[in-house]
Amino acid sequence: MAKFENSDDIKIIVATDCGSTTTKAILIEFTNGEYRLTTRGEAPTTVEAPFEDVTMGVLNAVAELEELSGRKLLDDNGKFISPANGKEGTDVFISTSSAGGGLQMMVAGVVRSMTAESAERAALGAGAIVMDVIASNDKRLPHQQIERIRQLRPDMILLSGGIDGGTTTHVVEIAELISAADPRPRLGSSYKLPVIYAGNKNAAKNVEETLGDKVDLKVVDNLRPVLERENLLPAREEIHELFMEHVMAQAPGYKKLMDWSDAPIMPTPGAVGLIIQTIAEQYGIEALGVDIGGATTDVFSVFRPDGKEAVFNRTVSANLGMSYSISNVFAEATLPKVMRWVPFKMDERDLRNRVKNKMIRPTTIPQSMEELIFEQAIAKEALRLAHIQHKSFATVLKGVQQQRTIADAFEQSSSGSSIVNMMTLDMLIGSGGVLSHAPRRQQSALMMIDAFSPEGLTRLAVDSIFMMPQLGVLTEVQPKAATEVFEKDCLIHLGTCVAPVGVPKKGGPLMKYTIELPTGTVSGTLNHLEMKKFELGLQENGLPQMAKATFEPEKNFDIGAGKGQPLTKELHGGVVGIILDGRGRPFDLSTLSEDDRVKYLKEWMTELDIYPAGKF
Amino acid sequence: MAHAYTPGLKVTDKILIKKDRILPLKGDVLVKVGDKVTPQDIVARTHLPGNVVPLNVANKLSLPPEDLAEVMIKKEGDEIKEGEAIAFKKGFIKWFNADCKATITGTLESISTITGQVLQRGMPIPVEVKAYITGEVTEVIENEGVVIDTYAAFVQGIFGIGGETSGEIVIATPDNLTILSDDLITDDMKGKVVVGGSLVTAKAMDKACKIGVHGIVVGGFDDQDLRDILGYDIGVAITGNEDIVTTLVVTEGFGEIAMAHGTFDLLKANAGKQACMNGATQIRAGVIRPEIIIPKEELSITDAGDGKSEITGIKVGSPIRVIRHPYFGRLGNVTGLPSPLHVLESESKARILEVEFEDGEKAIVPRANVEMIESK
Numbered sequence: 001m002a003k004f005e006n007s008d009d010i011k012i013i014v015a016t017d018c019g020s021t022t023t024k025a026i027l028i029e030f031t032n033g034e035y036r037l038t039t040r041g042e043a044p045t046t047v048e049a050p051f052e053d054v055t056m057g058v059l060n061a062v063a064e065l066e067e068l069s070g071r072k073l074l075d076d077n078g079k080f081i082s083p084a085n086g087k088e089g090t091d092v093f094i095s096t097s098s099a100g101g102g103l104q105m106m107v108a109g110v111v112r113s114m115t116a117e118s119a120e121r122a123a124l125g126a127g128a129i130v131m132d133v134i135a136s137n138d139k140r141l142p143h144q145q146i147e148r149i150r151q152l153r154p155d156m157i158l159l160s161g162g163i164d165g166g167t168t169t170h171v172v173e174i175a176e177l178i179s180a181a182d183p184r185p186r187l188g189s190s191y192k193l194p195v196i197y198a199g200n201k202n203a204a205k206n207v208e209e210t211l212g213d214k215v216d217l218k219v220v221d222n223l224r225p226v227l228e229r230e231n232l233l234p235a236r237e238e239i240h241e242l243f244m245e246h247v248m249a250q251a252p253g254y255k256k257l258m259d260w261s262d263a264p265i266m267p268t269p270g271a272v273g274l275i276i277q278t279i280a281e282q283y284g285i286e287a288l289g290v291d292i293g294g295a296t297t298d299v300f301s302v303f304r305p306d307g308k309e310a311v312f313n314r315t316v317s318a319n320l321g322m323s324y325s326i327s328n329v330f331a332e333a334t335l336p337k338v339m340r341w342v343p344f345k346m347d348e349r350d351l352r353n354r355v356k357n358k359m360i361r362p363t364t365i366p367q368s369m370e371e372l373i374f375e376q377a378i379a380k381e382a383l384r385l386a387h388i389q390h391k392s393f394a395t396v397l398k399g400v401q402q403q404r405t406i407a408d409a410f411e412q413s414s415s416g417s418s419i420v421n422m423m424t425l426d427m428l429i430g431s432g433g434v435l436s437h438a439p440r441r442q443q444s445a446l447m448m449i450d451a452f453s454p455e456g457l458t459r460l461a462v463d464s465i466f467m468m469p470q471l472g473v474l475t476e477v478q479p480k481a482a483t484e485v486f487e488k489d490c491l492i493h494l495g496t497c498v499a500p501v502g503v504p505k506k507g508g509p510l511m512k513y514t515i516e517l518p519t520g521t522v523s524g525t526l527n528h529l530e531m532k533k534f535e536l537g538l539q540e541n542g543l544p545q546m547a548k549a550t551f552e553p554e555k556n557f558d559i560g561a562g563k564g565q566p567l568t569k570e571l572h573g574g575v576v577g578i579i580l581d582g583r584g585r586p587f588d589l590s591t592l593s594e595d596d597r598v599k600y601l602k603e604w605m606t607e608l609d610i611y612p613a614g615k616f
Numbered sequence: 617m618a619h620a621y622t623p624g625l626k627v628t629d630k631i632l633i634k635k636d637r638i639l640p641l642k643g644d645v646l647v648k649v650g651d652k653v654t655p656q657d658i659v660a661r662t663h664l665p666g667n668v669v670p671l672n673v674a675n676k677l678s679l680p681p682e683d684l685a686e687v688m689i690k691k692e693g694d695e696i697k698e699g700e701a702i703a704f705k706k707g708f709i710k711w712f713n714a715d716c717k718a719t720i721t722g723t724l725e726s727i728s729t730i731t732g733q734v735l736q737r738g739m740p741i742p743v744e745v746k747a748y749i750t751g752e753v754t755e756v757i758e759n760e761g762v763v764i765d766t767y768a769a770f771v772q773g774i775f776g777i778g779g780e781t782s783g784e785i786v787i788a789t790p791d792n793l794t795i796l797s798d799d800l801i802t803d804d805m806k807g808k809v810v811v812g813g814s815l816v817t818a819k820a821m822d823k824a825c826k827i828g829v830h831g832i833v834v835g836g837f838d839d840q841d842l843r844d845i846l847g848y849d850i851g852v853a854i855t856g857n858e859d860i861v862t863t864l865v866v867t868e869g870f871g872e873i874a875m876a877h878g879t880f881d882l883l884k885a886n887a888g889k890q891a892c893m894n895g896a897t898q899i900r901a902g903v904i905r906p907e908i909i910i911p912k913e914e915l916s917i918t919d920a921g922d923g924k925s926e927i928t929g930i931k932v933g934s935p936i937r938v939i940r941h942p943y944f945g946r947l948g949n950v951t952g953l954p955s956p957l958h959v960l961e962s963e964s965k966a967r968i969l970e971v972e973f974e975d976g977e978k979a980i981v982p983r984a985n986v987e988m989i990e991s992k
Contacts, residue, residue, distance in 0.1 A: 143667040169681075172730045173670075180668045180725060180735050206730045295852075319851055324899060328851030352839040353871035354941060359853050360775045360869060360899055364940040364985045365966055371941055372962035439963035612963070 004083075007478045010091045012084035014065065014073060015470035016058050017268055018045055018097040018257075023054075025061035026470055027069055027090075028485055035481035037489035039069040040465060046253070047099040053253035054099060055260075080260060092477055095261050096469040098268035099251065103127060103243050104186060106154040108134040108178070110161035110170040113398045115199065118224045119160040121393075122198070122232040124314045126239040127270025128155075129296075134177070136161075136170050142177060149181035155247045156193065157183070157215075158235060159207070162200030164225045171203040175210040182214060185246070192216040194242045198223040198235040218242065230397065243267060263476045269298055269314065271472025275486060276300045276429070277312050278475045282483055285426035286310075288452070290383060291466070292432035294323035294362055297382055299390040305419040313394035313419075317386040322379060322434050323362030330355045333381035340589045341377035341450065343601040343616050344370075369615040372439070376447055379434040383451030391420045422585075423455040423501060423560060429491065431463035442533075442608050445494045445576045455501045455585050456560035459544075459572050460494040488542040495536060495544070495574035499581040502557035504528035510582050511553040515571065518545060530582040531604045536573030544572040579608065625772040625867070625905065625987070627879045633768050633909055634754070637745050638761035640664065645756050653747035653764060655782040655892055660745045660761045666722050666738030674732020676716045677705045681732030688734075690724045696736060697721050703734075748780050749892045750911040769886055769910040771867065771879055773833070776895030776906030777846070777855045778863030782809070783830035785910070787887050789813040792880035795872065796834055798823045805829050809891045809908070811883045815872040816864070818844055825861040831893045833883060833908055835868040835875035836945075842870075856896025856904075863895040865906040868937070873945040876937070876989055886910045930988050936971060940985040947989070948973035958982075 004010050011030040016023055023046075027039040041064025046057035059078055066073050072088045075081050081089030105128040109116025112135040123130050131152050134145050149157075157178065161171035178195065185193045195215040197207050204219050211217050220234040244264055248254040258265055266274070272291065280287045280302035289300040297320045302310050319328040330338060335348060351374070358364060358375075366372040395418050430436070430448050438444045444462050448454075467490040474482040500510045507528055514523040517536055526532065536547050549571045555564035571578055589597055605611055643662020653659060673688070674681045690702040701715040702724065718724075718736055725735040751766030786808045788800045796812025798819040806827050812820075812834040818841035824832055843849050846858060867879050891910050898904040930936065934950045952970035958980065959965055966982040973979065 142670045146668045169731050172728070173733060176670070176726070176728055176731060176733060176735065180737075210728070210730070325852050327849070327853075331849035331851050349838060349840050350871070353869075354944075356775075356839045356842075356850075356870040357939065357944070360897075361939050361987070362899065365960075365964060365982050366962045367940060367982055367985060368942050368961050369963075372964070437964070439965075615961075 004091065007480075010478045010481070012071075012090045013092045013094070013474065013478065013481060014062060014080070014090040015093070015474060016061060016095045017271075017466075017469040018047070018054050018057065018095060018099045019268065020047075020099055020102075021045055023057035023061045024466070024470075025058070025065050026467060027065045027071065027073075028474075028481055030481070034488075035478075035484040037467070037485050039065050040467075041065040041068060045099050047251060053256075054097070054251065055253045055256045058095070058257060092262045093260055094263045094470070094473045094477060095257060096266045096268045096271040096473055097248065097251075097254075097257075102129055102269070103239075103247055103267045104129050104131055104155050105158060105239070106131050106134065106149065106152055107158045108160070108174050109199070110136050110167060110174065112138050114227070115160045115162065115224050117393075117398065118230050118232065119158050119198070119235070121230070121313065122223050122235040123158050123239065124316060125232060125270075125273060125312060126236040126243075127267030127273065127314075128239065129316055129318065134174065136174065145177050146181045149178060149183050153184055153186045154193075155186050156239070156242055157195045158239065159195055159197050160199040160223050160235075162203060162222075163227055164201050164222050166200050168200060168203040168206060171199050172206045172210055175207045179210050179214055191246060191250075194218065194246050196220060196235060196238050196242070198238075216246075228397065240264060240266065240270070263473055266469075266473050268469045269316070271469040272298070273300050273312060273314050274472040274475055275468050275482060277302055277310070278472075278479060279483060279486060280310055283426075286421075286424055287427045287429065288420070288425055289429040289468070290386065290431065290435075290448075291463075291468075292379065292382060292386070292430075292434055293321050294433075295319075295321040295325050297321060297386040297432075299386050301390065301394055301420060303394070303419045303421060303424070305396060305421075311394075311419055313390070315386070315390045315393045317382075317389050320382045320386050322375070322382065322432075323358060325359075326378060327355050327359040329378055329382040329385070332385055333378075338374075338377050338381050340597065341380050341601070342373055343598045343605065346370075346374065369611060373611065373616060376434065376438070376443060380447050380451045383447065387452050391418045394418060394420050422453060422458070423558070425454060425458055427459040427461065428452060428454055429461045429463060431466055431468065435462050436464055436466065440610065441492065441494055441575045442610050445497070445579060446604075446608060446610055449497050449499075449579065449581060453499070453585055453587055454497050455499055456558070457567075457569060457571065458497045458499070460497055460574070460576070461491040462494060463490055464492045465490075493538060493542075493544045493572065493574035495576040495578055496571045497579045497581055498549075498551065498559070498571075499583075499585060500526070500551075500553050500557040500559050501585040502554075502563070503586075504557075504582075504584040509554055510557050510584065511551050511559060513549065513551050513580060515547055515549040515578060517547050526580050526582040528582055528584060529600050530580070531607050532580040532582075533576070533608050534578040534580075536571065536577045538574065544574050546570045546572060547578070549578075576608075625774060627771050627876070627882060629769045629882055629885070630912070631768060631770045633749065633751075633766050633770060635749055635751075635764045635766075636761065637747065637764060638757065639745055640743060642759040643743070645759065645762060647753050647756070647762060649753055649756055651753045652751075653753060654750050655746065655748055655780075655890075657747040658744045659747050659753070659764070662743050663740030664743055666740050667720075668725060669720050669736050669738065671716070671719055671734050671736060672732050673703045673716045673727075673734045677703060677714055679705065679732070682729050684727060684729050684732055684734075688727055690718075692724055692726055694724045695722070696724050746780070748782075748894075749909055750890065750913070766909070766911040768912055769882060771833070771865075771882060771908040773865035773867045773895075773897075773906035773908070774869055775837075775853065775855075776863065776865040776897050777842070777858045778831075778860050778895040779856050779858075780892070780894045780896075781830045781863045782890060782892040784808045785811060785883060785887050785889055785891050787811045787884050792835065792875040792877060796820050796832070801827065801829065803827055809833065809893060811880070811887075812875075813880070814874045817841070821845055821862065821864065829862045831863040831865065831891070831908075833865045833867065833893070835866070836871050836873035837864065837866045838872075839870050853897055853899035855898075856894065858895075863893055865893055865895055865908060868945065869939065871945070874947075876947075878989065883908070930969065930983075930986070935989045936969075936986045937989055938971070938981055938985060939987050943973070943979055943981060946973050948979075951978065
């Protein structure tokens with residue numbers, strides 16, 4: 001591929017994401033002074049027999065780009081034409097991959113809630129699926145831990161433990177367990193299992209003596225050098241390095257794909273994390289992204305707990321999904337929790353069978369409105385559970401002693417408290433079939449509002465075609481193109497949710513509002529259990545229209561400026577518009593009587609135009 | 617002519633089945649190419665390394681870890697017996713002598729002078745692989761296992777629980793619609809594979825387990841009953857290791873749903889013959905479906921297909937079954953395959969097909985919600 005000294009010279013970009021079933025390709029072109037997505041194509045992934053060469057799927061997807069765009073990208077030998085010249089070729093080709101089950105890791109540390117959790121954060125942040133976390137205090141007996149390590153067959157292990165100058169014995173003990181298990185890598189038997197050591201630097205030599213012969217050991221800086229600070233970057237970089245060297249190199253066709261690519265191939269979730277971090281950094285906002293798939297749900301977030309430094313977190317809820325794992329959502333959430341979102345009665349035995357039938361036949365789609373409403377109710381619970389898991393994982397560092405003042409004592413914040421603050425969150429981004437392909441965009445908005453309970457002012461958006469992975473890698477090559485395409489083509493801006501926080505009296509007022517919409521100013525009072533929607537759409541370039549709004553909450557309610565404090569702010573529009581949510585926070589449907597629950601669900605669905613009239 | 621590919625489950629009266637019977641670790645293969653085997657024959661055997669039990673000898677003897685080498689009686693690789701002293705520390709006087717005893721029988725794996733820990737490895741755990749099907753060994757993979765070929769009738773189910781088993785086929789219901797209730801399960805079904813119609817009740821399943829029925833094949837099963845039998849909810853469809861006496865294979869889905877005519881008729885035609893079945897199911901990448909294999913020694917290579925039947929896809933006239941509400945479980949024939957996307961009642965846009973059900977009713981159904989009934 002052509003090399004560019006100045007990234008601004010890159011005008012044509014082809015990016016692919018090799019998923020486990022589909023390879024998706026996008027073409028980005030610089031026209032009229034801006035980067036825009038112009039074409040997308042897809043083809044089945046060809047990692048498994050009989051093809052066993054991932055590049056075939058990539059070429060097929062790129063061939064579709066060629067057909068649709070009229071731009072010749074490949075030469076007669078099936079190689080990329082580079083650099084671009086007129087209507088031919090591309091300047092850059094990049095790719096991500098989750099084919100072959102993605103990157104599967106095991107992590108180990110000394111204390112479960114400290115070094116082991118930091119190691120888990122490093123692995124998840126790098127885009128891995130964490131198969132298990134082994135720690136000295138995980139309540140399993142050593143032989144059980146060894147048995148588990150032996151069974152798992154991960155792609156690699158991340159071993160941490162001890163702050164620098166801290167415990168050596170416990171770290172070496174864990175290394176001894178790994179040595180006794182003599183683990184084998186998942187793919188291929190011709191190479192040793194990669195193990196990254198990112199623990200107490202004083203124990204590195206001992207760990208090397210214990211493990212050196214049996215595994216391919218890499219030593220990097222301690223990921224928790226002192227209790228008060230994490231240093232996850234060196235471990236994450238080594239994970240990516242080994243992912244390329246070992247895991248990708250074992251997958252059929254990847255050597256060729258790596259040769260073609262202008263940037264290292266990234267695990268798909270790692271790339272999604274990168275774009276979310278880039279956007280949060282560029283706009284100085286806090287963002288939370290969720291990708292709900294058939295088997296798993298990923299949640300990514302960037303928050304600024306101290307108001308300055310952004311902290312990134314990713315969690316994978318392995319068994320929360322809308323097809324393969326739908327039955328598990330149902331089991332974990334329980335039937336009453338799912339059915340509370342449905343404004344009519346359904347037979348329990350029949351429902352259980354429907355859920356299981358979706359699990360065994362995962363590709364079916366809801367044909368009737370009743371099925372759609374039920375499926376979206378399950379999605380709300382899957383998202384809610386994934387959010388709870390994310391909140392409990394994305395915390396300030398545990399085990400850190402805090403100096404408290406008298407004022408802090410009243411706040412009840414403690415070591416290990418969540419940094420996920422829905423009031424300060426600026427943007428909530430949804431992705432995955434049930435959110436991206438909902439027949440009405442209002443449905444996606446309501447699913448996210450009901451599942452995440454955003455507080456104050458929160459922008460809502462969905463990723464229309466799951467382009468975030470490709471844009472994530474693109475940030476490494478041409479960040480401007482990545483953010484421009486993200487804002488204008490990747491996101492479908494839904495609008496803004498406005499939700500005052502506080503426990504209301506039934507029927508009482510929550511706040512007064514005045515919104516200066518392009519069609520005229522609206523004002524009024526938002527009462528308890530009311531939801532209101534106002535149209536505020538998009539500009540021609542795909543970006544949201546803006547409207548100045550003033551909110552005057554009642555004395556027990558907070559809209560972002562403090563209890564009872566008024567707030568004036570510019571609201572972002574979108575294809576749905578502005579949604580005022582008067583249900584209060586925290587909001588619990590179960591506090592309503594059965595008759596009220598059905599009555600209000602119907603009212604909200606009607607006001608927000610969620611489902612066609614007469615169908616619920 | 618327009619057609620669409622919709623996956624169906626295989627149901628066939630003649631096919632060549634090749635089964636890999638592989639050890640989890642390298643070991644000994646006990647049969648050779650050309651040997652005839654039956655389901656219970658052991659074809660390969662190995663020993664898994666025993667469990668590792670750590671013992672902190674330095675702590676027990678109140679020693680710094682670096683002094684461990686001096687007190688160890690047993691060395692790395694030595695055999696050890698439970699209760700036998702593996703380390704001995706001499707005191708100033710005899711009273712202060714102390715030893716540390718092995719907590720398991722096996723070998724001494726390693727001694728660490730960093731942690732003071734000694735790893736003891738238990739006795740190897742024997743693992744045997746059975747033939748599972750009646751057939752002939754056609755390939756031996758040295759130290760790993762064998763490939764067994766058999767010509768057989770073959771039925772793929774949609775979901776199952778329980779592992780590999782075998783038994784004589786008994787048809788318990790008069791047709792594919794009748795529910796397999798407990799009164800139809802009789803004592804003489806012990807050790808057999810029982811075929812029912814549209815559903816097996818919880819009581820019938822319970823009775824089958826008590827009697828010792830080896831397997832049940834049926835059209836549908838209620839999820840509530842599945843949870844009651846297992847004592848837990850199956851969250852993801854990865855099964856096969858359940859601890860139950862009777863392996864269950866469901867051919868159509870959850871709820872009361874008639875077994876496809878072709879499947880029922882095939883099983884009925886093979887009543888009295890031996891069936892090998894496995895409930896193991898995995899609905900993820902690398903999908904595994906439960907199966908019933910009825911080996912037929914009278915078949916030869918010229919009679920049997922190779923299992924790679926041509927995927928012809930759905931055409932006008934193809935028999936299909938709807939696999940989602942509101943027409944769940946209904947059988948019919950395709951009458952049209954229009955190309956344009958159609959807006960469903962749910963307002964989703966999807967490619968659809970037109971179907972005429974067995975009772976003459978016509979309907980439009982998303983292509984994603986039908987399954988071709990593949991039978992030959």
